[in-house]
Amino acid sequence: MSSLPGEQGSPVDPGGSPPVSDPSGSTLDLTGASIREVVDRQEPAPSIELPNQDADYISHIALDIGGTLIKLVYFSPDPPSDHPTRESPTANIRAAAVASRIAEGIPATHQTVGSTISRGGRLHFVKFESSRVEDAIQFIEAKGLHRCKGSSGHMRVKATGGGAHKYSEIFKEKLGVLLEKEDEMMCLVRGCNFFLKAITHEAFTFENGTTSFVPTNEEGDLYPYLLVNIGSGVSMVKVTGENQFERVSGSSLGGGTFSGLCHLLTQRKDFDEMLELSMQGDNSKVDMLVGDIYGGRDYSNIGLSANTIASSFGKVISQDAPLSDYDPADISMALCRMVSYNIGQLAYLNAIRYNIKRIFFGGFFIRGHPYTMETISYAIRFWSKGEMAAMFLRHEGFLGAMGAFLKVHPMTPPGRTSAGAQQPQKVRARFVERFSMGAPFAGGEVVGPAISDLQEKVSWVEKFVAQGGLRSASHGPGASRAAGTLLERALAELIFLYEPNTFGDVSRNEDEWAYWLKILEDQIPTIGETSSPRQVGL
Numbered sequence: 001m002s003s004l005p006g007e008q009g010s011p012v013d014p015g016g017s018p019p020v021s022d023p024s025g026s027t028l029d030l031t032g033a034s035i036r037e038v039v040d041r042q043e044p045a046p047s048i049e050l051p052n053q054d055a056d057y058i059s060h061i062a063l064d065i066g067g068t069l070i071k072l073v074y075f076s077p078d079p080p081s082d083h084p085t086r087e088s089p090t091a092n093i094r095a096a097a098v099a100s101r102i103a104e105g106i107p108a109t110h111q112t113v114g115s116t117i118s119r120g121g122r123l124h125f126v127k128f129e130s131s132r133v134e135d136a137i138q139f140i141e142a143k144g145l146h147r148c149k150g151s152s153g154h155m156r157v158k159a160t161g162g163g164a165h166k167y168s169e170i171f172k173e174k175l176g177v178l179l180e181k182e183d184e185m186m187c188l189v190r191g192c193n194f195f196l197k198a199i200t201h202e203a204f205t206f207e208n209g210t211t212s213f214v215p216t217n218e219e220g221d222l223y224p225y226l227l228v229n230i231g232s233g234v235s236m237v238k239v240t241g242e243n244q245f246e247r248v249s250g251s252s253l254g255g256g257t258f259s260g261l262c263h264l265l266t267q268r269k270d271f272d273e274m275l276e277l278s279m280q281g282d283n284s285k286v287d288m289l290v291g292d293i294y295g296g297r298d299y300s301n302i303g304l305s306a307n308t309i310a311s312s313f314g315k316v317i318s319q320d321a322p323l324s325d326y327d328p329a330d331i332s333m334a335l336c337r338m339v340s341y342n343i344g345q346l347a348y349l350n351a352i353r354y355n356i357k358r359i360f361f362g363g364f365f366i367r368g369h370p371y372t373m374e375t376i377s378y379a380i381r382f383w384s385k386g387e388m389a390a391m392f393l394r395h396e397g398f399l400g401a402m403g404a405f406l407k408v409h410p411m412t413p414p415g416r417t418s419a420g421a422q423q424p425q426k427v428r429a430r431f432v433e434r435f436s437m438g439a440p441f442a443g444g445e446v447v448g449p450a451i452s453d454l455q456e457k458v459s460w461v462e463k464f465v466a467q468g469g470l471r472s473a474s475h476g477p478g479a480s481r482a483a484g485t486l487l488e489r490a491l492a493e494l495i496f497l498y499e500p501n502t503f504g505d506v507s508r509n510e511d512e513w514a515y516w517l518k519i520l521e522d523q524i525p526t527i528g529e530t531s532s533p534r535q536v537g538l
């Protein structure tokens with residue numbers, strides 16, 4: 001891990017390259033950049049802080065309008081006071097541009113000010129339902145994102161996915177924006193390469209509840225790989241270089257299949273609710289397992305254990321019961337396993353077919369869901385006889401949108417040749433992680449599910465209280481802290497009670513200990529202050 005939780009505010013630039021001044025404005029300045037974990041439900045992927053980014057150069061947005069979801073990437077400049085401003089070499093040109101924008105009523109946050117240029121801001125990743133395209137339009141309008149460029153005519157926005165074609169007229173009519181259509185596969189690959197190269201901890205494996213980050217930013221090691229994008233449907237793309245790829249396969253059994261069938265069978269409409277439901281389910285109530293067929297035994301000759309799924313939903317026919325007799329949670333889990341396993345298997349077969357060793361899974365279907373990732377990982381491990389591991393991406397759903405965003409500004413300092421052509425793209429700097437919660441780590445590994453938003457933090461604490469609160473902190477990894485404050489003892493107990501492997505070596509690391517204590521203090525002041533030993537069972 002490149003940064004400890006306690007190291008917030010001390011960004012480093014492992015790439016080490018200085019910022020490059022580029023008057024043409026075609027640079028995405030990654031120097032000193034860092035990524036944050038999700039803090040907002042509306043932002044399903046970590047935002048990216050770009051402290052040195054010239055806000056004026058990057059005032060554009062990009063869209064990926066898929067069969068189910070609209071993904072939007074946009075940059076929000078920091079308020080001027082957050083970052084010192086620097087003299088700009090092209091200040092007078094900008095000043096003129098700003099003057100004309102002010103005349104057009106462009107929001108002040110997008111302006112360069114006087115003879116200085118505002119730096120610093122954040123890349124955001126948000127999503128909307130494609131069937132509610134007006135939500136996306138309203139969001140863009142409310143934030144004034146369609147006016148950032150301040151052009152007097154129609155603003156042009158890079159857009160990919162089928163909806164870039166389907167909804168082009170609506171965007172023009174309602175926002176006065178022209179969608180510039182970019183090829184979906186090309187954007188997927190471009191965005192994926194960007195995340196893999198720029199973010200140290202973008203790719204990870206997830207097996208047996210353990211997340212292990214996989215370094216991907218050493219160029220020599222990255223290609224070839226298979227990108228399996230699980231959106232509404234599934235695309236499998238062989239990637240052999242920066243812009244070299246071939247879509248080698250696909251499947252109509254994808255995220256839309258899961259959502260559609262789950263809706264029909266459980267009446268749930270909300271995707272997150274479907275996933276939540278699956279966590280409480282038992283798929284063996286509907287799936288026929290090898291053990292059901294083999295009298296509880298493994299079929300070891302062909303490597304199948306008794307609890308391997310022999311036939312998804314295969315048990316239902318002999319039960320001859322109405323749908324209302326089934327627990328929606330069991331159905332949801334069986335569906336999740338069925339779709340995920342099938343995709344994992346297809347991915348493996350394609351990797352073999354093209355002699356590829358690395359498989360990355362993207363697309364919003366994955367949604368960081370542990371069962372989905374476990375199932376895909378199992379399929380890849382099983383079929384590859386342990387030789388391969390599935391890899392997942394933290395910006396899983398935003399590959400295409402990021403790729404479209406990068407069509408405006410490449411990821412590199414352009415460094416034009418004398419002929420004006422751009423040099424081959426490579427990443428100048430890498431992002432530093434700033435985990436503020438979730439993604440706890442031990443020995444270079446992040447273990448257990450990441451706790452990613454405020455709701456989860458709160459329920460984390462509630463879970464602690466529900467489990468009896470403080471008992472005695474004389475056991476578990478935090479035992480040595482037993483003599484500390486009530487909150488310290490709470491933390492020691494919490495580490496013990498709640499998925500011990502999630503917290504790893506917390507009690508052995510002072511910074512981490514202080515960090516988690518601070519989180520606890522911030523999140524539960526009332527519990528900390530009002531809990532008497534009797535109330536919490538001491």
Ligand SMILES: Nc1ncnc2c1ncn2[C@@H]1O[C@H](COP(=O)(O)OP(=O)(O)O)[C@@H](O)[C@H]1O
Pocket residue numbers: 065066067068069070129161230231232233254255256257258259271272363364365366367397
């Ligand atoms: N909030 C959500 N609403 C609907 N579907 C979601 C949501 N989150 C994840 N999904 C899943 O993600 C799939 C869409 O993934 P995505 O990569 O956005 O594909 P597309 O580009 O086809 O819209 C859906 O079919 C569903 O399985």
Ligand SMILES: CC(C)(COP(=O)(O)O)[C@@H](O)C(=O)NCCC(=O)O
Pocket residue numbers: 065066067068161162184230231232233234235249250251252
């Ligand atoms: C047509 C699509 C590329 C559209 O992308 P999506 O909106 O699903 O992300 C995708 O749904 C797909 O690859 N479907 C599978 C088609 C097939 O190869 O059978």
